[in-house]
Amino acid sequence: MTALDVFWVGLGGGLGSLLRWWIGLRVGQLYKGPLPLGTFVINVSGAFVIGYLSILFSVDWRDRYGDFLNAAVLTGILGGYTTFSSMQLDASKLARAKDRVWAVGYLMVSVVLGLAAAAFGAWLAR
Template sequence: MTALDVFWVGLGGGLGSLLRWWIGLRVARLYKGPLPLATLLINVSGAFVIGYLSILFSVDWRDRYGDMLNAAVLTGILGGYTTFSSMQLDASKLAKAKDRAWAAGYLILSVLVGLAAAAFGAWLAR
């Protein structure tokens, strides 16, 4: 790991986080329903792009930190863009609000649709 690797991951992570924040604001203005839709859309779209680009860049899951492009795009931008922790927080808030069925459904939906999106992205790249 070099200082330049750290720079690319940090720059990408910052850009991805800003994109997540911007999309979250836009979705929150349009959608007022019971499901944390912004986080769901962000994570699913990020899974799709990661699946697609990992095949396009020929990246093995054990070596996605290797070169500058992988570090900046997959780890940096898409790592900053997607948010497992916000998904967990959203589910926790739903459960505390006595919406345990919504919380469980949200987690299951997030995981299953995210996996399908990643697989579809990888399939399209092939």
């Protein structure tokens, strides 16, 4: 790891976080329903893009940190864009609001559709 790697990951992470914030804000302005749609859209779209780009960049999951594209785009931008922790917080809030079935369903659908989106993105890239 070099200082330049750290720079690219940090820059990409900042850009990805800003994109996540902006998309979450826009979805929140358009959707006023009871479910955390913004986090869901962000995570599923991020899974699709990372699946697609990982094939395009020929990334092996054991070695995805080394070069510029991997560091800046996959780890940085997409790592900053997607948000596992917000998904967990959203599910926790649903469960505390006595919506435990919605909380479990939200987590399950998020994981299954995220996996499907990543697989579909990888399939398209091939």
